[in-house]
Amino acid sequence: VNEKQLTESMSLAALDEPPLGFDPDTVIDQVIRRRRRTVLVASSGTTAVLVAVAAVAFGGMGPQRLGPATSPAPSPPSNPLVVGDPDMSPGPCPLSMPEVVPPLLAEHFPDVEFDPVPEPYTDPKSQLWLNLLGDNQQFVDVTCRSGPTGSETHHTPKPETVIDESPEPGARLRVLVYESFENRPPQIIGKWTQGERLTLQVSVNGGDTLVATPEKVAALTTEIAEAAR
Amino acid sequence: MRKSDENRFREFAREQSPVLRRTGYLLCGDWHLADDLTQQTLIKLYGAWTRLECSAKPVSYARKVMLRCWLDERRRRWRQVERRDGEVPDGADQAMSPADRQELATLRTALFRSLDELAPRQRAVLVLRFFESLSVTETADALGCTEGTVKSQTSRGLAALRTVIDGESADAMKEFL
Secondary structure, eight states: OOHHHHHHHHHHHTSSOOOOSSOHHHHHHHHHHHHHHHHHHHHHHHHHHHHHHHHHHHHTOOOOOOSOOOSOOOOOOSSOOOOOOTTSOOBOOSSOHHHHHHHHHHHHOTTOOOOSSSOOEEETTTTEEEEEOSSSSSEEEEEEEBSOOOOOOOOSSOOEEEEEEOSSTTOEEEEEEEOOBTTBOOEEEEEEEETBTEEEEEEEEOOSSOOOOHHHHHHHHHHHHHHTO | OOHHHHHHHHHHHHHHHHHHHHHHHHHHSOHHHHHHHHHHHHHHHHHHHHHHHHHTOHHHHHHHHHHHHHHHHHHOTTOOOOOOOSOOOOOSOTTSOHHHHHHHHHHHHHHHHHHTTSOHHHHHHHIIIIISOOOHHHHHHHHTSOHHHHHHHHHHHHHHHHHHOOHHHHHHHHHHO
16 A cells, blocks of 8 residues: 555545534534533522622631541631622632633643643633533633622532631632532532632532542632632 | 624534544544544634634644544543444445445445554544645644654554555455555
């Protein structure tokens, strides 16, 4: 077999092709719908934590750690977030996500190849940074805000809180695990709140490629929060 | 994405989907999987489209994404390896005579049986060089490697093909050509 024969063989093999097995417009419509849904899920998750934090602030219920009791009971945040006017816009993100997020993702998920393009996507309005793995089932998104804001969101199924601690005065770190539902992989969410200065949420939709643990998500959330100092 | 950008992407997708699928087919040897790879490529391209339009190289980028999708597909541990046995998929060209279709099926079987024996990147180099007619530089860019690697992979790939093509397959390919 020489080069010419191979060229001709390949060209002939691709002849007589069957009709396209999909409609490109339908694929694009699906992508648009999925992306909108993903952004909505991330956005609603952020608002949910604000409600939870507000409940702690007003209910006087201190945070607790639900894992192995390896550290002393943390103190409640000294400057908890309050529920703001639902119409109030969130404050700006105190960190430069394009500079901070990609290197940390590469460090924490060294074997994961996110979208080959500079897909990480920031929406300046919602302060959302989205890293997809192509199929929209596995992704990491980071939402970062400052200032008081909040609205009520109901989550089904209810997540399990596996970490709830105060890593430093005035700051609270929680990690919640959502079960797999509707064929979506389980989701682990790290939430860092620090008064009105910072509200950070890191969501990892895991799967075959993107394997995450609550501890890993907690570490990633903490490092992103530290970068916001 | 603005509506105008979206419309341009839709136009691109309609035009390039068949082209991408042909490349996918040569890479994997299965029209159905080639459909899947093309869809994955479109999904990934969508997110980058506004930036790609500025670079004016969306086709080469699409090819790059398609290659990566296929290489990822090969790495999946649950991937089922399918051996082709000469079954002819439903074709669109009804004008082709039954005898020609049979010969084409034999050629396909011989070709894909040989290509299946190559390492994935070696196979990709041969498809890009000899089906897509890309230059060494373009192939290196698509695969993210050096030109020297492309040259050596081409040489080794052709040598491996000669080794794995048995007498019967070689006859089938020569007969049809």
